[in-house]
Amino acid sequence: MKRKWYDWRNVYLWLVFLLLYAPIFYLIFYSFNAGTTMTHFTGFSWQHYAELFADTRMIEIVLDTLLIALLSSLLATIIGTLGALAIYGIKKVWLKNSILSLNNILMVSPDVIIGASFLIFFTFLGLRLGFSSVLLSHIAFSIPIVVLMVLPKLSEMNHSLIDAATDLGATNLQVLTRVVFPFITPGILTGFFMAFTYSLDDFAVTFFVTGNGFETLSVEIYARARQGISLEVNALSALMFLFSLLLIGGYYFIEQYNSSKKERRRNRMEAKLIK
Amino acid sequence: MKRLISFALAIIAFCALLAVGSSQLQKSQGASSSGTLTLYNWGDYIDPALLTKFQKQTGYKVQVETFDSNEAMFTKIQQGGTNYDLAVPSDYMIQKMHKAHLLVPLNYKRLHGFNHIDPHFRDQSFDPGNRYSVPYFWGTLGIIYNDQMVKASAVQHWRDLWSPKLRNNIMLVDSARDIMGMALITQGHSVNTTNVAQLEQAKLKLEGLMPNVKAVVADEIKMYMAQNEAAVAVTWSGEAAEMMANNSHLHYVVPTEGSNLWFDNLVIPKTAKHYKAIYAFLNFMLKPENAAQNAEYVGYATPNKAAKALLPKAVATDKQFYPSDSVINKLQVYADLGNRMVGIYNDKFLEFKMYHR
Incomplete structure (x- = not known):
């Protein structure tokens, strides 16, 4: 049976995508608004982008946020992968299960509680709140994801x-290095990207452990929202969306290139064997 | 394995790049650890141009950190691990912070220009004699209405809200103290009453308002009112100013029988370290020209009398945001009633919200 172009499955798929993406495009659309609110579109302008680039504090926060996300997910990936190897190596079933349960508890416990306990813990240790406290807490909540x-x-x-x-x-x-790591590389990469996204958009934990001039994007935007979100935030969101689009696209093409290279190599080997 | 290592190296290189970029930006903002003042403020609640001006005049760099609720700020200061030099709590929170021994008294020998503060706003119940706080901005609770949908004369007082003409046309701000306070004032009681019978009465009064209430909402109220979704709303003056900027048909009224008067104030928390910079900043912000500039940026009412005189005439004489003295004298400030009493206020407000019309 030939599929019709409006196959109901496709219609459903596109409807879901539309619902998921419509708010983002709505946001991006208003980042070009000449006015200052999201209610009336008064004309096209770049002014909010200009404001964004003139706002050095905002740019600094964006850089810091990316730095924290990349660094914490990298370290969490290393620790988490080693941890997963250790759990894999455990022979006693009850021990393995209890460690896995402990790992899962961290996954499901509310961020607010994790954040508050980090704050109490760090201040108890006498650690200054700032870059290091945010980094440590992000590593800590990313490890279970990687595992x-x-x-x-x-x-x-x-x-x-x-x-x-x-x-x-x-x-x-x-x-x-030659057998295990190559096999689990896809898992490690997925773990890294999951940790990266978790760190990038975490608010609750970060809110508790920021201080001394260090802030991340989510905390800053939330604080600014008191006066009504300025369209500068829309402009930033548009840029971040574009950035992640490029990242995903880039990742996809690298994958594509690598697999086609492998394919070619295999073809060549097979050709040699046939000769 | 090679792939993983090169991946990790690429990330580390990128991290290094980000770190350099971020520290460069910090330097360009003139950060130096010795002369930095950390201000813990509400989001977008100070004119950034003033911060650069302050740095040029005194050499101290101001680092602004932001919070979104008094309670969050209280927790972070109480917990320690931070070095906030100045914070901006609201009225009742000052009392609470004082009780928790989190405040450092002001040294009036080092503070210049406090005499610019309007006597009306000095010596409030939350901080007798201003031992700990310098008023920063103030405002009221009031009624905002749309002149296309309702006549001005129909919404001058709290009791007007109960009129059957406003059926399903009122929006309330989702705040227990404010809405309970509104009902208490209508019945001639204090907004700080600890008399449970009066609170019960206020709740019953509010339940009578239910047919008129379209929604009890938080920040969205600004957007709804600007889009003509309701004729009348009860909200704070600061929010009202923003709505009015987006819709010229909106007007704000402070009922003459009384309302809430709220303050945000500069205080020195226990975590403060740089006292020279703190007093330089307080004195800088008390200067009329700076306070006026800040008020124009933020759009709230300044308690600085000399600064008010410098504001454009249209702003300074606007009865909506600078009500006459006779009205100001009737305004009441919230006191910290303790956890138990606040719980009762919240419960009564919740019962009202759950009331089925």
Whole structure:
């Protein structure tokens, strides 16, 4: 049966996408408003973008936010991957399950509680609130996410692969770097990007642990919202949306390129074998 | 593995780039650790041009950090780990902070220009003798109405809101103290009453208002009123000023029988360190020309009498935002009633909101 162009499944799909994206495009549309509110579009202008680039504090906060997100997700990915390896290696079932449960509890416990406990903990230690406190807390709440992303990949891996490698005389380190890591790389990357997005848009935890002149984007925008959100924030949102679009697009093309390269290599090898 | 390592290296390189960029920006703003003053303020509540002017005059850089509620600010200052030199709490919160021993008394020998503050706004119940606080901005609770939908003469007093003509046409701001206070004033009681019977009466009075209430909303009230969604709303003067900027048919009234008078005030929290910079800043902000400039930027009413004289005539004589002395004398400031009493206010307000018409 030939599919009609308006297949109901497609209609449903597009409807959902429309609902998800409409608010974002609405926001972006008004970032070009010559007026100052989101209620009437009075004309096209770049003025809110000009305001945004003149606002050095805002730009500084954007850079800091990206820095925190990248650095915390990188460190969390390293720690979380090693943690997932350790959990994978545990033989006792009850111990493995209890550690996994502890990991999951951190995932589901409300951000506000995590944030408040970090604040109390950091001040108890006498740590100055600021860059380091935000970084540490972001690493801490990102680790469980990374563990959850990497662990299924490890369980998916055929254990005979490791046995075969050791059988062929590979050292433990070689097994890890040549066999295990290449296999779980997709899991690690997913973990990294999940951690990155979590860190980028976290508000509740960050709100408690910022201080001494250091702030992230979500906290700043929330504080500014008291006077009604200025369209400068719309302009920033539009740029961030464009940035993530480029990031996703770039990632997709790199993947595409890599897999096609692999494909070509495999084809060449096969051609050689046939000869 | 190679791929992962190069990925990680790329991220680290990017991080380094970001760190350099951010520190460059900080330098361009003239940050230096020695002469920095940290101001803990509401979002967008000071003219940034004044901060650069202050830095040029005194050499101290002002770092502004922002909060969105008195309670959040209280928690962060109480918890410590921060070095806020000045904070801007509202009236009842000053009392609460004082009780929690979080405030440093002002040294009047180092403070110049306090005499510019209008005597009406000095020596309030939340801080007798202004031992701890310098008034920063003030405002009222009032009625905002749309002259296309309702006549001005029909909404001059709180009791007018109960008129059957306003059926399903009133929006209330979602704030227990304010709406309960409105009902209390209508019945001739104090907004700080601790008499539970009076509160119960106020609740019953409010339930009678229900047929007229279209919605009990928070910040959205600004947008709704600007879009002609309702004829009348009860809200604060600062919010009203913003709505009026977006819709010329809106007008604000402070009922003459009384209303709430609220203050935001500069205080020195326990976490303060840079006292020289603090007094330089307080004296700078008390100067009439600076206070006037700030009032024009923020759009709230300044308690600085000399600054008010410098404002454009149309602003300074606007009865909506600078009501006459006879009205001001009837205004009441909220006192900190303690957790138990605040709980009762909140419960009564909740009962009202759940009331089925």
